[in-house]
Amino acid sequence: MSVIRLQNISKIYQDHGLPVRALDDVSLEIEAGEFTTIVGPSGSGKSTLLNIISGLDSPTSGQVFVEERQLDKLKSCELVNLRLHRIGFVFQAYNLIPVLTAQENVEFIMLLQGQPKIEREKRARELLDAVGLGDQMRRRPTELSGGQQQRVAVARALASMPAFVLADEPTANLDSAAAENLLTIMERLNHEKGMTFIFSTHDQRVVKRAHRIITLEDGRIASDVKADPH
Amino acid sequence: MLLLIAWRNIWRNFKRSGIIIVSIAFGIWAGVFTIALSLGMVNQMVEDALRTYISHIQIHKPGFRQRREVKLVIPAGREIAAQLGQAPSVQGAAPRSVVAGMAGSPTSTNGVQIIGIDPQAEAKVTDISERLIDGEYFESSKRNQAVIGKKLAERLNLRVGSKIVLTAPMPSGEIGAGAFKVVGIYKTSTSMYDETTVFVNIQEADRIFVLSGGIHEIAVVMHNIDQADSLTTALRSQFPDLEIFGWKDISPELAMMTEMMDQSLLIIMIIILLALVFGITNTMLMGVLERTRELGILMALGLKNGKVFVMILWETILLSLVGGAVGILAGIVTNALCRRTGIDFSLFAEGLEAFGMAAIVYPAMHTRHYIIVSVLVILTAVIAAIYPGIKAMRLKPVEAIRTY
Numbered sequence A: 001m002s003v004i005r006l007q008n009i010s011k012i013y014q015d016h017g018l019p020v021r022a023l024d025d026v027s028l029e030i031e032a033g034e035f036t037t038i039v040g041p042s043g044s045g046k047s048t049l050l051n052i053i054s055g056l057d058s059p060t061s062g063q064v065f066v067e068e069r070q071l072d073k074l075k076s077c078e079l080v081n082l083r084l085h086r087i088g089f090v091f092q093a094y095n096l097i098p099v100l101t102a103q104e105n106v107e108f109i110m111l112l113q114g115q116p117k118i119e120r121e122k123r124a125r126e127l128l129d130a131v132g133l134g135d136q137m138r139r140r141p142t143e144l145s146g147g148q149q150q151r152v153a154v155a156r157a158l159a160s161m162p163a164f165v166l167a168d169e170p171t172a173n174l175d176s177a178a179a180e181n182l183l184t185i186m187e188r189l190n191h192e193k194g195m196t197f198i199f200s201t202h203d204q205r206v207v208k209r210a211h212r213i214i215t216l217e218d219g220r221i222a223s224d225v226k227a228d229p230h
Numbered sequence B: 001m002l003l004l005i006a007w008r009n010i011w012r013n014f015k016r017s018g019i020i021i022v023s024i025a026f027g028i029w030a031g032v033f034t035i036a037l038s039l040g041m042v043n044q045m046v047e048d049a050l051r052t053y054i055s056h057i058q059i060h061k062p063g064f065r066q067r068r069e070v071k072l073v074i075p076a077g078r079e080i081a082a083q084l085g086q087a088p089s090v091q092g093a094a095p096r097s098v099v100a101g102m103a104g105s106p107t108s109t110n111g112v113q114i115i116g117i118d119p120q121a122e123a124k125v126t127d128i129s130e131r132l133i134d135g136e137y138f139e140s141s142k143r144n145q146a147v148i149g150k151k152l153a154e155r156l157n158l159r160v161g162s163k164i165v166l167t168a169p170m171p172s173g174e175i176g177a178g179a180f181k182v183v184g185i186y187k188t189s190t191s192m193y194d195e196t197t198v199f200v201n202i203q204e205a206d207r208i209f210v211l212s213g214g215i216h217e218i219a220v221v222m223h224n225i226d227q228a229d230s231l232t233t234a235l236r237s238q239f240p241d242l243e244i245f246g247w248k249d250i251s252p253e254l255a256m257m258t259e260m261m262d263q264s265l266l267i268i269m270i271i272i273l274l275a276l277v278f279g280i281t282n283t284m285l286m287g288v289l290e291r292t293r294e295l296g297i298l299m300a301l302g303l304k305n306g307k308v309f310v311m312i313l314w315e316t317i318l319l320s321l322v323g324g325a326v327g328i329l330a331g332i333v334t335n336a337l338c339r340r341t342g343i344d345f346s347l348f349a350e351g352l353e354a355f356g357m358a359a360i361v362y363p364a365m366h367t368r369h370y371i372i373v374s375v376l377v378i379l380t381a382v383i384a385a386i387y388p389g390i391k392a393m394r395l396k397p398v399e400a401i402r403t404y
Helices: A046-054 A076-086 A102-113 A117-130 A146-159 A176-193 A204-209 B002-054 B077-085 B119-123 B150-156 B191-196 B202-208 B225-238 B252-290 B292-301 B305-341 B346-354 B367-393 B397-403
Strands: A002-015 A018-031 A035-039 A061-066 A087-090 A164-168 A196-201 A212-217 A220-226 B057-060 B090-104 B109-117 B132-135 B145-149 B163-169 B175-186 B197-201 B217-222 B243-246
Touching (some): A002 A046, A018 A046, A035 A176, A035 A204, A046 A164, A046 A196, A076 A087, A076 B292, A087 A146, A102 A146, A102 B292, A117 A146, A146 A176, A176 A196, A176 A204, A196 A204, B002 B305, B002 B367, B077 B090, B077 B217, B090 B150, B109 B119, B109 B150, B109 B163, B109 B202, B145 B163, B163 B197, B191 B197, B197 B202, B217 B225, B225 B243, B252 B292, B292 B305, B305 B367
Parallel strands (some): B109 B197, B145 B175
Antiparallel strands (some): A002 A061, A212 A220, B057 B217, B057 B243, B090 B109, B090 B163, B090 B217, B145 B197, B163 B175
């Protein structure tokens, strides 16, 4: 069963009164357990595609299905709940809550889900251990390096036990070692837990590890190939 | 955790939060001090009036309060006063004869109220004996003694030891007159009272104005003023032929002033807080605009609009409570310090005394006023949070993340 299904998605923005076609008749399916990258030059529609998959943005035409639920049929609170319970986010700029510690950042999603305190603390510790930050739990984001912050963001994305994780250029602000480290963690989670990852990226290090590479050009899918990760 | 985030967010921009906290604290302090000062003035005025001439309950023959006719005496008034004085809830009950007459000295005359008192019983009811600025209270061994107010002494050019002639109509319609020696001069906080009230011994008033043992008034003071209403009701059923009034009926303007003061002070506090609303809203709005991206991320992650509003609301309430607490504490300390010595308004003493107010004011504030101020601070915070809160909850996550 596909976790994500897009049917003839188009997105047209108005930019100073002029229409800009960000996505043009995009259709694709992503199966559970995939480690997929969406690549393409700037302005090709990668981030727009991720926003539409997550329900943060709506398409001008076409339908989006997440676990066979059609997003445009959901009420706004149902959409919020879907994001909260079924989708994990990793952003380019980490976007952790600066006033919370690493552990509290990871717990925050579970708190919104209404999980009990003991469960939240246990799972936050496990996840931070899994991303190699078991000894940094009490530190706030400003006390962590970029790579460490992004690993906290991955732990936060996984805290809600999502159906899939959307990662928008997760390695863009990281040095090579931090990027490799992060990708190894995500790859391991994909192998061991069957977690589905969808990346939008320019980074060849990510592309090399992907099982599937979708290339966007001018808002259209230029290629969609299975790959052997190196 | 929303509360935790809100609390920590306040201190992210220490300087900005600090400035608004100081503003709130200063506004609240000013409000609290103004309230305490005003309440102190009014409380003193009421207490002075009650302790000096009104007392808590007054008993008269019907019609006496309106017409002041000398023949309207209370039958067996002295016995009733003595009996009331024994009641456990009563601090003192004093019989009085009250006649309107003239006071004359070799140089001038003045219209006065001549009050015949039992000096010992009266000392339990009024504090004239404690307000003497010259001479002494009545001495049992001497006859025809009078205690007069400072203003009257000045007007009639009298000193302790001077002679004063008191004339007043008698129940028969004839005019009675007697010469008295000024033994004491008192001063209250009401100059008008000091100018128009002369105290003499009730036995001598009875003899000179031929009152035949009758008295016109019984003044009662309770140990606890709150019990005055219940005793008034009980006395009304016990003495249906007499007119019995509590202090609020005797001096409705004082009662009204107390109530009006509460409302006026509430209005002053609301005005101060309304002015603060704009500052708090501005600070919160800057916080929201500065954190637009962060709020967008939180909403993208699954924080519902309502909770975004609640987070901003908590932040505003906590910010205001910190300022409010500092302001209230500063107010409590200032009030306590000023209560020790009082605040001296001697420069305006003459004007204040014309209104029955003392020149030295002791700030006073009840716990309920502090509670009201605290509730108002929270209400202010809620009002101040509305606009920034709505602004935050209306953010579109995708735009907030993309634009900021």
